[in-house]
Amino acid sequence: MAELLRIENITKKFGNLVANEDVSFSVNEHEIVSLIGPNGAGKTTLFNSISGYYPPTSGKVFFKGQDITGKTAFEICRLGITRTFQVVQTLKEMTVEENVMTGAFLHTGSRKQAQIAAAEILERTGLTEKKNIRGASLTIIDKKRVEIARALATRPQLLMLDECMAGLNQTEIKDVMELCLRLKEEGLSLLVVEHIMEAIMPISDRIVVLNAGKKIAEGLPEEIVNNEEVIKAYLGDRYHAESK
Ligand SMILES: Nc1ncnc2c1ncn2[C@@H]1O[C@H](COP(=O)(O)OP(=O)(O)OP(=O)(O)O)[C@@H](O)[C@H]1O
Ligand SMILES: [Mg+2]
Numbered sequence: 001m002a003e004l005l006r007i008e009n010i011t012k013k014f015g016n017l018v019a020n021e022d023v024s025f026s027v028n029e030h031e032i033v034s035l036i037g038p039n040g041a042g043k044t045t046l047f048n049s050i051s052g053y054y055p056p057t058s059g060k061v062f063f064k065g066q067d068i069t070g071k072t073a074f075e076i077c078r079l080g081i082t083r084t085f086q087v088v089q090t091l092k093e094m095t096v097e098e099n100v101m102t103g104a105f106l107h108t109g110s111r112k113q114a115q116i117a118a119a120e121i122l123e124r125t126g127l128t129e130k131k132n133i134r135g136a137s138l139t140i141i142d143k144k145r146v147e148i149a150r151a152l153a154t155r156p157q158l159l160m161l162d163e164c165m166a167g168l169n170q171t172e173i174k175d176v177m178e179l180c181l182r183l184k185e186e187g188l189s190l191l192v193v194e195h196i197m198e199a200i201m202p203i204s205d206r207i208v209v210l211n212a213g214k215k216i217a218e219g220l221p222e223e224i225v226n227n228e229e230v231i232k233a234y235l236g237d238r239y240h241a242e243s244k
Pocket of ligand 1: 039
């Protein structure tokens with residue numbers, strides 16, 4: 001499997017606070033890698049450094065072998081990395097269709113072309129019937145669907161999802177899990193931040209664990225759930241105990 005994303009020794013400091021310290025790992029083509037760890041571990045910060053929201057303090061980000069460290073979010077998105085936000089960012093005054101079209105405008109200046117691209121993605125994400133609803137009137141699951149759909153409209157090769165299952169019920173979580181697996185089958189790679197272990201474990205090819213800014217483990221889901229350090233730092237009463 002070819003390597004798609006590689007981060008090398010990423011450190012991000014906010015004043016004296018070290019939010020990420022010397023973090024390295026990679027994501028291959030057609031792979032779902034999950035990034036887990038306690039609140040404040042530095043997961044979103046790492047997403048921000050990778051996606052160009054801000055540059056890391058030190059370290060490098062490579063995408064398809066190209067050094068993209070310090071490039072802007074727009075440039076990185078054009079190259080094929082798109083992320084969603086932990087707090088959903090639906091464009092409230094726009095319809096579902098228009099929300100998705102804003103993603104498609106990355107590759108076309110034509111409204112017609114953007115509409116055609118959006119139509120296909122609305123279908124894939126189960127939003128076609130809701131395309132005329134305004135963003136502000138959507139339920140939380142549909143807001144999340146719209147955010148994923150808009151991200152897909154930018155035609156990413158790597159899709160980064162930051163806690164897109166939080167606040168959803170069991171059925172909705174299953175829907176998102178199925179969507180992730182379908183996207184992988186279609187050829188995308190995913191980097192997923194999530195606290196819901198029952199959702200993460202079955203869909204992940206590999207898992208990276210952060211704690212207090214540092215990578216403390218990386219491995220297959222079954223390795224991670226049995227890793228003593230991970231259980232102590234994070235999984236403890238959250239997953240291991242339940243699965244016994
Ligand atoms: N812009 C910022 N300025 C200062 N400190 C920040 C900033 N962003 C994040 N931090 C701090 O960096 C640390 C890591 O935060 P981050 O949001 O990356 O954690 P997280 O793993 O995403 O947590 P959660 O699971 O709660 O979303 C925290 O201590 C946080 O307060
Ligand atoms: Mg976060």
